[in-house]
Amino acid sequence: MDRSVLWSPEAGALRDSGLARFARNCGFDPADYEALHTWSIADPGAFWSRLWDFAGVKGDKGSVALHRDPAAPMTGAQFFPEARLNVAETLLAGADPACAVIECDETGARAEHSAAALRAEVARIAHGLRAAGVGPGDRVGAVLPNRLECLVTHLASLAIGAVWTSCSPDFGTTGILDRIGQVQPRVLFVQPRVRYGGKEIDLTARLGDVAAQIKGLETLVTVGEGTPESPVPVTTWESFGSPGPLEFEPRRFDDPCYILYTSGTTGAPKAIVHRSGGVLLQKLKEHMLHGDVRPGDRFLWYTNTAWMMYHWVVASMGCGATLVLYDGAPVLKEAGGLDCGQLWRAVERERLTHLGISPKYLSTLMEQGYRPGDAQDLGSLRWLMSAGSPVSPQQYDWMYDAVKADMGFASISGGTEIMGCFLLGSPLHPVRRGRLTVKGLGMAVNVFDERGAPVRGRPGELVCTEPFPSMPATFWGPDGDARYRKSYFAERPEIWTHGDHATLYPDGSAEIHGRSDCTLNPGGVRIGTADIYNVCAQFPELEDCIVFGRPVEGDEEIVLCVKIAGQQAAGPDLAQAIRRRLRVECSPRHVPSAIYCVSDIPMTVNGKRVENAARSVVSGRAVANLGSLANADCLAEYASLTKRVPL
Template sequence: MDRSVLWRPEGEALRDSALARFSRDCGIDPGDYETLHAWSIADPGAFWSRLWDFAGVKGERGPVALERDPAAPMTGARFFPEARLNIAETLLAGAHPERAVLELDETGARAELSADALKAEVARVARGLREAGVMPGDRVGVVLPNRIGCLVTHLASLAVGAVWTSCSPDFGLAGILDRIGQVSPRVMFVQPRIRYGGKDIDLAGRLGDLAGRIDGLETLVTIGEGEVKAPMPVIAWDDFGSEGPLEFEPRAFDDPCYILYTSGTTGAPKAIVHRTGGVLLQQLKEHMLHGDLRPGDSFLWYTNTAWMMYHWAIAGMGCGATTVLYDGAPILRARDGLDCSPLWKAVEAETLTHLGISPKYLSSVMEQGYRPGEAHDLSSLRWLMSAGSPVSPQQYDWIYDAISPDMGFASISGGTEIMGCFLLGSPLHPVRRGQLTVKGLGMAVNVFDERGAPVLGRPGELVCTEPFPSMPRTFWGPDGDARYRKSYFSERAEIWTHGDHATFHPDGTAVIHGRSDCTLNPGGVRIGTADIYNVCAQFPELEDFIVFGRPVEGDEEIVLCIKMTEGARADADLARAIRSKLRSECSPRHVPGAIYCVGDIPMTVNGKRVEGAARSVVSGKAVANRGSLANAGCLDEYAALSERTAL
């Protein structure tokens, strides 16, 4: 018996899942995923054409599937150069007729729209955008929470051929200007009052200031209560647009649809321009084939509207599933502590089939001793998914013990840059402890060592060696193409270097060790931060932690900073226990040279640790863009760490 296997799919998956049906349509046995994947990257034109038809993409595909440039096999590749399509048309055509979208929030409020009602709202706002002068290619910006109004702006902008770009209301003024301010939206939608974590927050003043500082902004639309004063027309949501037919502007495959932004922790956020057809094909493939999302299913991914997982989750609508939106905190303060129930209540009450969360959220629930499977009926849940950072083996154990032993789990890994995944789940494969399940179809993913040779069973750089349709079109702004190529192709000509440190195993599974730019290098040996985080997660006394390298006399020492749970004490005994466990479970090289207790861990607004900022401050360097951090003030403590005595 293989103890690493935590779950196996039922035999019917080989018969009924979309992945099995697609494999048979391609003339390949569903049990032979290796061959299916090999074909998908050997003949990408045929694979993506077959997927277009299988997924029911609306529009004209054109006679040419892929144009290759021998001089630039990756950056010069063009998929479906004669295609015409519109993302919103395909998504709305697939929307669940009775319950296209469901909105929930932290107060327990609930709203839903049928497909016809959603289309009517999208048509109204699309007419409003056209009346405001928005043309294909113009940018539409939003600073909105994850509610139905945001979804309507999203689909309406795509319907008129505009480029939709978003920030979450919890970004500060500087963070929004650093992002949306780059791309000069013609129209912007905002919500002056929001609620998060039990607190009502008035953003009207900040939003008015923001509107006045965005070049080219002609119209501001407000959703909900609150008055925003701005130096351009301000229109209330209910007064924007008018009734009429829903019309979709045909777009070329490579026409821009979204602009998303990098985290900005190493400089100004890069504005990544995404292709219409590439985003749609990639996301339908991932939901339909890898995520086992079926007509009639319901899918909630806990996300804010700035993260790519928002765009990704919305695409599930095209599979006939109900899109479930959640606005607010996933863990609430209660009189007797923390209430971890909101998302699990949603699963039970709405019989959700798919739930997406982050490893950070899993850690928080685990620390509270909450066991969702005992507190709620989760029998409807077929798939749990996680993204944002590596999931530790111990978290895998907890999932199958405390949530449900009878569901699939997929840790997925990709990025904002590709609007999708390189590695993700499969309804045809077992879930193995601590492992990402399969390489995505159509993605020629590999791990290269320092020689540029592919390796199995040992760490290296995650790369992609063949073109795929959701590669970015460019970066927004001057020299965008050059900056894009420098980011992903400068290390290896015409080979996408993703920036992750990973290991591939002979059985097709993989482990992500962390970002390459955060890889530790004591004594010249590369170590992934995730390996250390996986061990630290086993100590209940630790609320959070961060690890980074500090230069010392021509070498690098590992520095571990720990944040204690309430009532726990950091002392020499705890430091010895951490070091001992790292030595036994990892290696002597993983043992930190210094451990410090700190008040907080630097995070992005999306909840990702910012190792680079901590390393820069400790090394006496400036942090390039403090505005990208949710809690930049905590870095002041890190600046003085070298003057303290470590544990």
Template sequence: MTEPLWKPSEQRIRQSNMYRFMQQVNLRHGTSFADYDDLYQWSVTELEAFWAEVWEFTGVRASVGYTAVIDDSTRMPGATWFAGSRLNFAENLLRFRDKRIAIIFRGEDRIRRTLTYDELYTAVARTALALRHSGVVSGDRVVGFMPNMPESIIAMLAATSLGAVWSSCSPDFGIKGVLDRFGQTKPKVLFTADGYFFKGKSIDSLEKIAGIVQEIPSLEKIVVVPYVGEYPDVSALPHAVIFDDFSRNDAREMEFVQLPFGHPLYIMYSSGTTGLPKCMVQSAGGVLLHQLKELVLHTDLKREDTIFYFTTCGWMMWNWLTTSLAAGATLMLYDGNPFHPAPDALWRMAEEENISIFGTSAGYIAALKSMGVKPRRQFALASLKTMLSTGSPLSREDFHFIYSEVKADLQLASISGGSDLNGCFALGNPMGPVYEGELQCRGLGMKVFAYDENGSPVVGQKGELVCTAPFPSMPIYFWDDKDWKKYHSAYFDVFPGVWTHGDFIEVTERGGVIIYGRSDATLNPGGVRIGTAEIYRVMEQVEDVDDSVVVGQEWQNDTRIVLFVKMKPGKELTAELKDRIRMAIRRHASPRHVPGKIIAVPDVPYTLNMKKVELAVQKMIRGEEVKNKDALKNPEALEFFADIQELKH
């Protein structure tokens, strides 16, 4: 049996929030749970009791209590959660008002800023009053086209304190990408910055903003945060005002509008690489409760922690990170390139800021390893207790890299979910061991299985990730989807009444989860389903290859695996290297994984959230049009995949 890479000490287990929560459940329900597996099984069979305990344990603030946890736990979608309750999302995140640091911000400009909880409350109060004077009321849309900076959080909290619906994009989105998102929802107010920094350069955003504003006639106010310049000229923007001028008032107290649990909070977006992005509307109570469960229980977040996630305002991890304020922790925000001015930049920051929970993408970890960065040898990381990874599957080798070159004694929590639920299906367990290549557990309250083609749960085999019971952070609806067709086709067309997420997974005998990639990008040579992550894992070990993307090509009544590789500078894809790649894949994956074609490409296309766009590459090699290329970080990379002669024989 595989040995774990890490086990928590008995002291760490007993000091964890998860352990305290388990003891609370035992005390109140007459149970005698001793480990996570028992607690998990109870959480998915006793949904009402479980979510009521989460509400209690995390201290949800509500002006009116609930009359029922859920009206019908068999109805999905459409179940009503915490009927009768009234609360405000921003009030829950601003429950602390003291001198403890709420936010530390660092960007490429090297200027460090901090806000205490008291200062954050005041800044939000003043911005909320300004929005109220601008006519913003409950249900209006307020959007941010912002760097990951304190003003982004201030604007979101101010908007949601009034019951407005928040949505955001990062400033590296192109005009069309922004319009494809904000243009659908008709926002009233736009918060933005005059620009941002990336790789040591300041990038002006004002011209782009003018192009965006011109196409969204619903906008009545543009609020500009000076970031790259001290006095940006906003005269070309209609209804524009500088942030400090907008929020210049004497407000010290706030009136938090009390709203139903299911009131809209966020509009999140699908990637938009295969069509117009879906606008997923999520509820204030659902997001709050779900994210508190994940942060407080699964991540073991406490008041004394400093939590960091490398993210932008265009990725759900920004929303997830922000809810850490409800636990009274310190948020570490960083905006810019993670490898500027040097590949170890974020780890220098981790040492200087005593970061205890460090979150990033699997792609970042793979890049760190290839650049030869070894944080444990370069920095003192005594405060670091947990490392989080998401965005794509983390390879077994990268699990080992973390423990050998970052820190031996930490909880490595590979987590997986999506913008659709603003949270996770599988994630970390501070009471349990970590095994290579495996997410520690299915999330509490998430009735997750791997389904085979017949809709039967399988263990130790690959299958579709499904969730067979409702959960609070399910989208309440999709924007402009009156007949619910988009919603149903997104999740419920494969297995009626069961959420099918689109991931290809395995639930292990010990209750962990292995992610094999997107199920719509799985390969089917000879009718056998293969996850792309298994091939990427092997490719990470090929020294001369910088990156790769693998797709299936319909060929002679079967699927041919095609592997595209981006070579490192000065390296060439020779016949000998192709043979080595095939041998490595055969040995470390299986003969069925061996690609029929291996082709060198100048670049690999990614979304702005750094996910490989396998489906877009597949469309290109079929000769189909790829729409919404503004959703890509490097859309020009796609052009090479059109009309490749080598794929015609």
């Protein structure tokens, strides 16, 4: 018996799952995923054309599926050059008629919306945008929480051919301007008062500052109470637009639909322009085939509206699933401690089939000793998913013990840049402890060593060697094409180098070790940060930690900073235990030269550790973009680490 296998699909998956049905549709045995995947990257035009039909994409795909440029096989590739489609049309066509969307929040309030009601609101806002002069290619911005209004602006903007871009209300003024300010939206939707973590937050002044500094802004639309002081006309959500028919503007496959932003931890956030047809096909593929999302399913991903996972989960509507929006904190502070049950009560109440979370959230539940499967009825849950950073093997164990034994789990890895995944789950494959399940269909994923040769079973650079339709169109702004190519193709011409340190295994599964730009290199040996995080996750004394390299003469040493849970004390015994376990479970090279106790860990607003910021401060260098951090003040402590005696 293979002890690494934590879950195996039932035999019926080979008959009923979307992936199995698609395989048969294409002439493949569902049990032979390797053959299906090989075909999908050997003949990408045929694969994506079949997917278009299988997914029921609305529009005309034309007679050409892929035009290849021999001189630029990736950057010059063009999918469906004759196609005409509209992303919103396909998503709304698939929406569940009786219950397209459910809204719920941290107070326990909820509301249901039929597909007809959703379409009527989208039509009203689309009319308002057209009346405001917004046309195809113009930008529409949103600084809104994860509620119906944000979804409506999203779909209405796409319906008229505009480009939608968003920030979450938890971004500061600088963070919003560094992102949305780049692309100069003509209309900006904002909510001046929001609730998070049991607190009412007034953003009126902040949003007024934003409106005053965005060039080209013509209209500010407010949702709910509060009116920012604005140099541009302000109108309310209720008075914006008018009832009428919903009309969809046909768009070319490569016309832009979204602009998303990189985290901005190594400089100003890059504004990534996404292609309409590319992101639609990619997301439908990942939901229908890899996530086995079916009509009647219910899908909630805990996310803010700036993260790509928001855009990603919205596409589940196109598969016939009910989209469940959650607004608020996933864990609430109470007099007696933390309430960890918010999302799990939603699983029980809404009969969710799919729930998406993050490794950081899992760590919090583990630290609190919370067991969702004991507290709630999770019988409806078929799939649990995670993104944002690697999931540790210990977290796999915990999920199958404390959540549910008979569910699939998918750790997915891709990025904002591709609006999708290179590695993700499968309803036809077992879940292996600490592993990502399969390479995505249509994604020619490989791992190259320092020679540029493909390797299996040992770490290297994650690459993609064949074109795929959700590659970005460009970066917004001057020299956008050049900056885009420099980011992903400079190291290996016409081969996408993603920036992840990874291992592919002979069985097709994979492991992500961390970002390549954060890879540790003591003594010239490359070490992924995830290996160290996985060991540290085994210590209940640690609430969180961060690891980075500190330059020393002619080399680099590993520094580990730990945040202690609760009122526990940190001392040499804990540091020694961490070092001992790293030496045994990883290697002597993984053992930190210094371990420090800190009060907080630098994070982006999306909850990702920012190793580069900590490393820069400790090394005496300026941090490129403090506005991307949710808690930049904590870096002051890191500036003085070298003067302290480590544990």
